[in-house]
Amino acid sequence: SIIEAIETHQHQEPFLTGRKVLISAGPTREKIDPIRFFTNHSTGKMGFALAEAAAEFGADVTLVCGPVAEKTTHPRIQRINVMTAEEMYEAMHVHFEEQDIVIKSAAVADYRPKLVYEEKMKKQDGEWHIEMERTKDILQSLGEVKSTQYLVGFAAETTNPLEYGKKKLVKKNLDAIVINDVSSEGAGFGGDTNMVTYVNKLLKQEEIALASKREVAEKILKFIDQDMKDEIR
C-alpha cells in the first residue's frame, strides 16, 4: 500500500549520513589467572543491533566490543575487539574526540582482581578471599571530557531502575540514558528482545515497548536524532 511504502521509506531514511557514531558492546573479562576470570551476562546483542541500525541509517560506526559471539558485516562498521575494562577505556578514549554520537551499551566490569596470577592458582582447602579493585569508570570519564558529542549511557538494573538511571544521567553528565529493567521478562541480557525507557536531559521519558533488539535500537537512534535536532543536550 501507499502507507506501507511511505513507512518503509521513512524507516530507511538515512538520517545519520555523515555522522560518526561510537558504540561499546558486550562484557569485559577481568583475569584472575590464565584460566579463571570475572565477567557478566552481556552478549553484545543490544550494542550490535545499535551498530547495525546506525550503519544502515547512514552513520560511520566504530564498534568497540568485548568478547562476544556476535558478528557484523556492514561495511560502515569498524569493529575493535577488546578484552578488559582497561582496554575498553583506552579504545573509547582514542576514538571519542571525532564522534557525533557515543553510546555506551557495554556491560563493563566495575571491579577487577587486584592481583592477577601469572600461573594457574592451585586450589587449596578452605576459603579464598579475592581482593577486587575498581576499574576506571568509562562513561564518567567520557562525560568529563565531552564537548559536542551526544553521549548516551545504559543502566541495567534490577532495583528501582528508573530512579537509578536518572541519577546516573545527571551524575555522569550524559545527554540521554537508556534504562533497562533486566529483571523484566523479555528484557536485558542474552535474549533477542528488549524493553527500555529512554530518558533525555530534560528527564523526559520515552517508553520503548517489548520488541526485537533491532527495533529497539532503531527507536533509540531516532530519539537521539530528534533530541539533537531539538538541541536538548
Next chain:
Amino acid sequence: SIIEAIETHQHQEPFLTGRKVLISAGPTREKIDPIRFFTNHSTGKMGFALAEAAAEFGADVTLVCGPVAEKTTHPRIQRINVMTAEEMYEAMHVHFEEQDIVIKSAAVADYRPKLVYEEKMKKQDGEWHIEMERTKDILQSLGEVKSTQYLVGFAAETTNPLEYGKKKLVKKNLDAIVINDVSSEGAGFGGDTNMVTYVNKLLKQEEIALASKREVAEKILKFIDQDMKDEIR
C-alpha cells in the same frame, strides 16, 4: 588404494558399539549477583569432539555441558545443559552408575562466591573482598563411588603439568588422565587443536601430537579402549 580403504575401515570401526559413555564439557558459571559471575576460558570444544567421536565409534553418549556455543547433532548424543558446578555434580552422579566410560573434560569452577546477591550489587568506592568457597570436587567424588566404570580425568595446567597430572590420577582414583599443558602453543582452551599426554594407571605415557581436537579425541578413545581390553584399571 587398498591401504587407504583399510585405514578408513579401521578408523570407522565402531569399537564402542553398545558402550555407554558419559562426558562432561565446558566451563561452569558461579553467580555473584544476577549480572556478574565467575568462570573460565573453556569453550567445550574438546568435550564435544570426544562426544562426537565416541558417538561415531558406536557409543551411546551422555554429554553434560556448561554454557557453551558448541552444537551437536549426532542422534546417539544426549545433551544435558547445566550452569553451575553444583548442577554439574548432580547431573554427573545421576548418570554415572550405568556408564562404561566416564570422561570429565569440563573445566569446573573450583570456587564459588560464598554469598550470592539476589539483586545487582551496586558499585561502591574502594575495594571489594569476595569470599569464595570450594565447590564439590566432581572427579574425586566419582572416583570414590566407581565400580566398573573406566574413569578418565583431564588436567589443564600451566606449571609442571605431567607431575601434577600423575598425582591427580592416583589421588582421585582415576583409570587414566589426559594432561594438557595449556601454556603450549596450539594446546588447551578455545582453539581447534590440542596436544596432550595420555597417562594410564600403570603411569605409561602416550604423547598425542598437535592435531585437531577431533583427531586428539579419537586417539584418546582408542587408548581408553585398548586399556580396557588389557584390563589396565
